[in-house]
Amino acid sequence: MTASADNQAHGATATGSADTRDSDYDGYDDYDEGRVYNVAGGDWDEIVSGAVGDDRSSDEHMVINMGPQHPSTHGVLRLILTLDGETVTELRPVIGYLHTGIEKNMEFRTWTQGVTFCTRMDYLSPLFNESAYCLAVERLLGIEAEIPERASVMRVLLMELNRISSHLTAIGTFGLELGATTVFIYGMREREKTLDIFELITGLRMNHAFIRPGGVVQDLPAGAIERLREYLRVMPGLLGEIRALLDHAPVYLARTRNIAYLDVTGCMSLGVTGPILRAAGLPWDLRKSQPYCGYETYDFDVATQQSADVYGRYRVRMDEMDQSLRIIAQCVDRLAGTSGPVMIGDAKIGWPAKLALGPDGMGNSPDHIAHIMSQSMEALIHHFKLVTEGFRVPAGQVYAAVESPRGELGCHAVSDGGTRPYRVHFRDPSFTNLQAVSVMSEGGMIADVIAAVASIDPVMGGVDR
Amino acid sequence: MGIEEKLPAGILLTTVEQIAGYARKSSVWPATFGLACCAIELFSAGGPRHDLARFGMERASATPRQADLMIVAGRVSQKMAPVLRQIYDQMSEPKWVISMGVCASSGGMFNNYAIVQGVDHIVPVDIYLPGCPPRPEMLIDSIVKLHDKIQNMKLGVNRERQVTELEEAGLRRLPLTAGSAVHSGAGQSATVQAGAVQPGALEPAGRLQLGLIDQSVHADDTGGMR
C-alpha cells in the first residue's frame, strides 16, 4: 500500500503501470506483481472492503502438489492442495499411480491362481485379500460348511497376525511421517518378529498365497506352536514400549488431538469403515456382526474410542493389536496338540499337493508323488486337471466381506460356470476411506494433512488395484 | 569434479578413480521411490534387523536432487512412468538405479496393459534384483554389488575408452540362440548386472543406449558372472 500523489484514492489500481512520474522515486511504484492499493485519503472501510471484495487472485492461494513421490504419503498418492498461507482450503486426492489391472488379470487365470494376484493388492494385509477372495469362491461353490475346522482356525490365526503386522507398519510410518523415527524402528522390529512367524508357517514374509479356496495350503510346521507361544510372550511387552513412547507424549498429543475429525455421520455418508469408524464411537466390526471363519467362537472385544480424531484412531489400532494377541492365543490353544486336514476333502476342488520341504525348497512331498505316479491314476488325473485347468465354479455372483485392518474388504465375485472368474471386483477399504481425506483436512494446516492421511492408513495397492 | 578430465590415463587417474569410487560408495543416498510391496521390504531393510545404515544409506532423501540411488521398488504403472522419469531426471550425476523386484525389472507377474514391462524401458538400470518381493538380504546383496560397480567406475579418459570398447563389443554381440545358456553358477547371486562385459569395471549401463538387442540376461563372454 503506498501513499502516492496519484488521484486514484479508492479501490484497486492496476499493477505495474506507471501513471505519472513526478519524481525519481515514482519508479518504486512499478510493481511487477501483486495488487497495489493507493490510499490517499478516503474511508478506510471502503478501501478495505474494495480490496477484500476483489476476486482472490491466484497469488493469494497457492496450489501445491504433494506429488506421487513423497515420503509422507503412504505410497503413490498425489494430493493437490490449495493453500491460503498454511491453511488448506481445498484438497483433491489423485490416485491411480499404482493401478495394476489385477482384477482384469484375474479373469485370465484359474480360480486358485487368482489368489496369487489378489494377495498383492493390499500388500500390507495380503492374507485378508486372500481370505475375502476365498470366502467368496467358497460361497459360490457352496462348500462353506465343508472347510475343515483346522483350516478355519489357521485362517484366523494368520489374519490376526497380519492385523498386527499391518498395524505396526501403520503406527511405524505414522511416527516416521510425524518425525518420530524411533517409532518406526520399534514398529519395524516388532514387525520382523511377526514376519518370522509368517515365514515359518507360510514360507514367505509377504504376499503369501497361502489361503486358497478350500482351506489353507499346508499345516503348521513342527515348532510353530512353540514359536507362537514365544511370540505371545514377548509381544505385549514390546507393544507396551510403543505405548509408553506415544500414548502421553505431549508433542504427539499436540499433533494428533482434535486433528482430522470425522464423526459417525461423516463416516456413514462417505462409506468409511474400520478403525476410523470405531474411533468415532461406533463399534462396528464384521468379526462380531457378521462373523466368518468361526470368529463367533473367539473371545475378544471391539476397540472403540470416542474422539474421532487422529489420536483416537491410533488408540484404536493399539487396542486392536492387543485383542489380536488374545485371539492368537486362543487359536494356538486350539491348534496345539490336535491334528486334522487343512484342505477340503473333496478331491475335485481341494488343492492336491501335499507339500514338504525338499533340497530345493518347498515342493510336492515324495509320498504324494509316489501316490500319484504309482498308486492312483485317478489322483494323477485330478492333480493334473486341478493344476492346469482348475475347478469349475457354478454360475452366480456373491459378495463376501472380511474386516481387514483398514476396514471392510469385500470381494464381489461373478462366475459364469467356468474355471476362470468372469469378474472379480474388490471393494477395498482404502479406496473408500481415501475419499474422507479431503473432508478431514480442509480447513486445517498442511502438517495436519500428513497426520490425516496417516491416520486413514491407505495402502495404495488396494486403492488402485 | 573436473579434475579427472584433465588427467592423462595412468596411475594418477586410476588412483583418483579409486578414491572417488570409495567416497561415492560409502554414502549412497537412496531416493525414496517405494511404490508397492517391494517398498515394504525396503522399509524392513532400513529397519534394525537388516540395517541399511551400515552403508550410510539410512538417510533416504525424499528430494531427488540430493539422491544418488533410485531404488525402484514396486510395479510401475503407466500413470507413474512419466513421474518416474521426471524424478530420475531431477537426480544429479552420478546416479544409479536398482530395479527392485520382478515388477520393476520386467513387469513381473503383471503382463498387462497397466504395468510398464520393466523400468529399463524408462530409465537405465544398473542392477536388476528379482524377487516378489526380494528379501531385505537380497536387497543388501544387490547394494553390495552396486558398491562394487561404483568403486570401479572409470573416469575421464579411461571412461571414454571403455565406452568405445563397450559399443564395439555390443555391436558385435549376436543374439542368443536356444543353445547358449546363462547359468547363475555355483554360489552366484540372483542379482544380474546389466550390460556386463567385464565384471568389476562397469559403466553405469544404459546411460548410453548402445543399441544392444538384448540388455537382459545374456550369455556372458567371460564364462561366468562374479
Next chain:
Amino acid sequence: MTQPNEPAQGGAAQGGAAQGGAGKGAGDDSTGQGSTAVPDPAALAGRERLAEQVARSGMFGTMTTGDTSGYGGLQVRRAPRLASPRPYGSYFDEIADRLADSLATGGPSFGAAVEQVVVANGDLTFYVQREHLISVAAKLRDDPTLAFEMCLGVSGVHYPTDTGQELHAVYHLLSITHNRRLRLEVTAPDADPHVPSLVGVYPTCNFHERETWDFFGLVFDGHPALTRIEMPDDWRGHPQRKDYPLGGIPVEYRGATIPPPDERRSYE
C-alpha cells in the same frame, strides 16, 4: 504361471521394439566408426541389423486373446438369471415387503422399479430399473425399518453377449442398524450406457462411480465430476470391458536356465 505366448516376430523386431523408445541405436553408429578403412564384418552386420524396419514398437497388443490358460477353445454357457419365488427366506422377505410398502407411499411401484428379485448364495439381489434407481436407493436409506445407511460402492460387470443389457452396475448396501446386506443391480445397454448417479444419496459412491466409468464406460448422470480415476487422464478405452485386450508383451525365455538346487545361492 504365465505360459509363453507365441514367440516374437524375429529378434530384430523385438530388439527394435525394446530400444525403440531410446532411439539411440542409429545415433551411436557414428561413434562406433573406427579409424580403420575396412570395417569389421561383425560390426557391419550389427549395423545392418539395427537398420532393419521396426516391426512393432510399444508394449501393447498381444497377438492372441491374452488367454494364457491354454484353453482358448472353451465355450461356457452362462446359466440364465432366474427370478426366485417367494418366500425368499431369512430377512429377505421383510426387506422386499418393506420396500414395497415404502415405495407405495411415493415413487414408482415395487413392480415397476424392481424387475426381478434373485436370492442366491445367501444374497438378496434386486434388479432395479435404472430410471428408478435413485428413488429406490433413497427409500432404502431413509426408511427406518430398512435403514441401509452405508453403500459399499459400485462394481461394474460387462456381459457382451447379453444384448440390450451389456453393462451392469452392482451396488452393495449395508444396514448397520439391522445388520443386513442387500445388492442392487442396474443394467444398461452398450448403445446407451447411462445410469443415474447415486452420489446424491450415498456420497461414498463418488470414487466408485468414477472407477466404473473409467473401466467400463458406464456414464453416471449427475455425478459431480465424472473423470478417469485409475487410468491416466488421456487413456483411450475402458480397460475392464471384455472387448478390451489384457495387453502385455509376449514372454520369451532367452536361453535362461535354472541351476540345480544345490548350486543355487542360499540366503540363510
